[in-house]
Amino acid sequence: MSQHGSQILATRGFTPIQILRYYYPNDINIVQSTNFGSRNPGAYPGTALREGSRGEDVRRMQLYLNRIAGNWWIRPFIQNPNGIFGGDTRELVMAFQRQFNLNPDGVIGPVTWYEITRIYVAARRMAELDSEGQRYSIGNTPPTEVLRLNSRGNAVVELQFLLNFIGQFYNDITFVIEDSVFRESTRDAVIAFQRRFNLTADGVVGPLTWNRLYEVYRRIRATTPQPHPPGGTPNIPAFAGTPLQIGTRSSDVSTMQTRLNAVARCNPSIETLVVDGVFGQRTQQAVREFQRIFGLPQNGIIDQNTWYRIVDESNLLQGVPCPAPPQPPPPPPPVWPPFPGVILREGMTGPSIRQVQERLNALGANPRLAEDGVFGPRTAAAVRAFQQQRGLNVDGIVGPITWNALFGTVAPPPPPQPVWPPFPGVILREGMTGPSIRQVQERLNVLGTNPRLAEDGIFGPRTAAAVRVFQQQRGLNADGIVDTITWNALFTNISRTLATLDTADTVQAMILSDPKPHVELQEPEFEVFVPSKPHRQSKNRDLIFFLILMLLLNEKNQGFY
DSSP: OOOOTTHHHHTTTTOHHHHHHHHHHHTTOOOOOOOOOOOOOTTTOSSOOOTTOHHHHHHHHHHHHHHHHHOOOOSSSSSSOSSSHHHHHHHHHHHHHHHHHHSSOOOOHHHHHHHHHHHHHHHHTTOOOOHHHTTTOOOOOOOOOBBBTTOOHHHHHHHHHHHHHHHHHHHTTTOOOSSBBHHHHHHHHHHHHHHHHOOSSOOOOOHHHHHHHHHHHHHHHHHHHOOOOOOOOSSOOOSSSSOOOOBBBBBHHHHHHHHHHHTTTTTTTOOOOSSSBBBBHHHHHHHHHHHHHHOOOOOOOBBHHHHHHHHHHHHHTSOOOOOOOOOOOOOOOOOOOOOOOSOOTTTTSSHHHHHHHHHHHHHHHHOOOOOOOBOHHHHHHHHHHHHHHOOOOOOSOOOOHHHHHTTTTOOOOOOOOOOOOOOOOOOOTTTOOOOOHHHHHHHHHTTSSSSOOSSSSBBBHHHHHHHHHHHHHSOOOOOSOHHHHHHHHHTTTSSSGGGOOOOHHHHHHHHSSSSOOHHHOOOOSOOOOOOOOOOHHHHHHHHHHHHHHHHHHHHHHHTTO
């Protein structure tokens, strides 16, 4: 939070909610919920649909209303169920509301939504296979009549029935009104069927399409269990008509108690009730707790809104495990490099500013910044441009938020590889001598220094020049001095194998490690007296290895090896 003084309250032990209430005691209503599941596709969207509304929820209601209108002969139909709540949708909503004794305001609020859904389920059940198959005399032989846009008659009704029946199992085949007229909506459903079953998608129902319709229809009938006959919609029971409250005794109370118990399974704060059909104090308290969790007025009365919300939530949990509460988000990955601890602003200099400049250049700063570690006007302008792109406070200052936004996606460097030989502990520079300088010269020669250096252990101008070339190639500060960074860059990939071998193996490893050996190790042309005593034999063997090693080192120093 950016509220001035909130940090002081936090240090005093205030929680985030307590801080909010401290500053805004009357302006915040915090609603807690354990309902973390996704919305049931049939659940009320939370906002009333009215003329001008758009979206998938509108389209669902349009399709449901058209299906209901076909069964209850309600007019007018919605000619183009395209998800836009227009005048024809409003007229059909009002006709539906009048038909089913609702307030005819043309608005789909929660009560109208759930009533449309409930009646739609009933309409679907009325159009099940046996009754509809007999109604339209679906026999063994498809019709021979070719149907296309503006065709009319019984064959069109049969086509529309088949499309609606198959559409129950394939969502891309949309519902059509069974009115015996081949309209554009019927053509669209035909095209969707043809595409689904690999036919020519021309919207014309000829012999091939008729045969495939019958084939799919029979296959579904043969493989799909027949549903129960019409006579109820167990998933969405109709509202009792009168609100349920303290003192009510009825089977509707039992229904609600059963549904509340289903919701209580995943909401432990709701008390599990005895299903006795009596609306007592415990039922009232369970209703109040349900209303609190799901953001309804907490009056303890089951009106239409609470009824359908209880039904909806219990349906959502039917046969599924309780949704897990949300896990806290994982901590953000550490930012590399870490924030330097000082806010960077124009006029400052230092390595942290160079890191900012390098990062801005990597992100495409235009014009490109000089990576000089100086926070000048151009760097400030680039920071402001970055802040504006990321939706940050555009002040040209690099604080923790801007720094983390800059470097939050930068992976930390891998752990350093072991270096062998280790850094000698002293910075090597021109004019110095010693074995460490010889190691540097040998390593530079192995890496292809041109001209090749004399490996004499003297840090002269040629060695300094070779070090600068190496540093420039590796993106280091090209100062010709071998400090820890340059030493590590030189020797990081050197194996420690030689350090673990004995004397004889060391001689062999020295021969094998040189990429271009110039001499071969020859057998000595003299005989060595070897006494029979074991300890004298071991000493002579070590002496032989030592002499061979010294010979090789002498030849190497003279440039022959």
